[in-house]
Amino acid sequence: MSDPMLRVDNLVVRYGDIRAVKGISFQVQQGEILALVGANGAGKTTTLRAISGMLPFEGSVVLEGRDLRGLTPDRILRLGLSHVPEGRGIFGGLTVMENLQLGAWIRRDKAGRARDLELVMDVFPRLRERVAQLAGTLSGGEQQMLALARARMSDARILILDEPSMGLAPKLVQEVFAVLRQLNKRGVTILLVEQNANMALRLAHRACLLETGNLVLEGPASELLVNPRVREAYLGAG
C-alpha cells in the first residue's frame, strides 16, 4: 500500500483529566472517503478537532509526511487540509459570496480562484442564485452546501467533515451526500464523521467505529454495514 495521505497514530486528546480520545490509530488514503462512526461522546468530533489544530493532542498526526503537531488551524489549512466544523460555521452576517471569498483566503492565484468559484457554482447551483444574500438567511441545507462550497474554495486536497447531515431533512441529507460523492470523484479525499451511520457507510469506502474514545472496528464500509455489532447498535436493526 502506498503512503497514506493522513496518518493518525496513537492519538490521545484530553479535556483536563478526562481522556476523550484514548489512543486511536487510523489512516486515510489518497482519494478515499473514510467515515468515523459512533455514538454521541465517542470522540469523533474531538478527533477531528485535534487533526485540524483546534485542540492539543498526544501521539502523532502526519499529513503527507508533515507532522502537524503544534501547528495552528490556519497553517494546517495551508498544507491542504480543510475542516468543516460541526454546526457548519457559516458567517451569517456576511453574504454568500463573502463566505466563499473567505474560504479562498489563503489563495493568491486569481485565475484559480475564479475557476473554482465557477466550479462551486456548478456543483451548488442554489448558491449561485443567492450570492448576494446574507448567509444567515439560507435554509439549513443551503448553509451546509455553503460550508462545503467554502471548504472547496480553499483548494484543500483533504476535507474533514463533522456531521454534515446534522439537523437536515432526509431529502437534504441525500443531496449533501451526493455532493460529497461528486467532490470525491473530482479528487478530494474526505474524512467524514457521522452519527447517521447508515448514510455514512453507504458513501464511504472504508470506516472506523469509535466507542468511548477507542477505535473498536475498522474495515471496508460495506463490511461494517452488515456487521451485526454495528447493525444492532447504530443502524437500528436487530
Add this chain to the structure above:
Amino acid sequence: MDYFAQQAINAIQLGSIYALIALGYSMVYGVLVMINFAHGDVFMVSSFFCFLLLLLLPVPFVAALIIVMLATAVLGVALERLAYRPLRNAPRVSAIITALGCGLIIQNTTLSLSPYSQRMPELFVPVTWNFGGVTVSSLQLLIIGVSVGLMIGLDFFIRRTRYGMAMRAIAQDRITVPLMGIPVNTMIALTFAIGAALGGAAGVLYASAYPVISATMGVLIGWKAFVAAVIGGIGSVRGAVLGAYVLGSVEVFTVTVLPSTYRDLVVYALLLVILIFKPYGLLGRPAVQKV
C-alpha cells in the same frame, strides 16, 4: 438662526473627534467582546506624542498627523500583545480590570513626566471666514474633513477589503475563522492598530482645536466617546459614528439653553434613556446566542 448654525458647526467638530475615539472602542468590542478601557488614555497620550514631536521637530500638520497615528498604532498593538492577549481566554472581568490598569499606567506615566498642563505649539494657523454672521475657521473645516475622510476610509476598508471582511467574520465567530486560514492574532492586532491610530488622529485634532493638554484629559473625553459608542450600539462601526454626533450635538446644544454645569448630567441621562428603549444602542444588534 446664525447662532444655531454656529453651534451646529461646533457640534459637528466635537462629534467628529468623539467619533474617531468611539470607533476604537467599538471595533475592539466587535472582534473581542471586550471594552478597552485604556483607550481614552491612549487618545490622551497621542496628544502628548504630538506635543513632543512638535517640540523636537516643527513638522507640517499632515506629517504630524501621520507620525502620531503610527506611533499610537504601535502603542495599541503593544497593549494588545503584552496585556490583553495573555488574557484572551481568561474570565472577561480579568481583561476589563487589566484594561483599566493599563489606562492608569499610561495616565500616571504621563502625569509623572508632565505634572502640569501643556500648551500646544500651534500646528496650523487658522484662517476664519464669515458667512453672514457664521464664523467658520479653516481649522474647523480641517478637523471635520480629516475625521470624515478617515471614517469613510474605514467604512470602505471594513466593507470592501479582504482584511475588513476577515474582521467582520471574527466579530461573528472567532472559533471558525482560523479554519479559513485566517491568522486570528494578526487580525486582532490589526484591529487594535486601526482603533489606536484613529484615537491618535483624534489626539492631534483635539490638541489643535483645544490646545491645552493634560494627562487626565483622557478620562473624561474617553468616557464620553465610550458613551457615544454605547449610544450608537457598541460593536457597530456606523453606530459609533452616529452616537458620537448625537452626543456632540447634545453637549453643544445643552449649553446653549442650560448652564454649562448641566452638560454631563444631560449626556448621561440621555444614555440611560436610550438604553431603556434601545438596550443595544441605536444601530446595535443583540448578540446571536449559539445553540
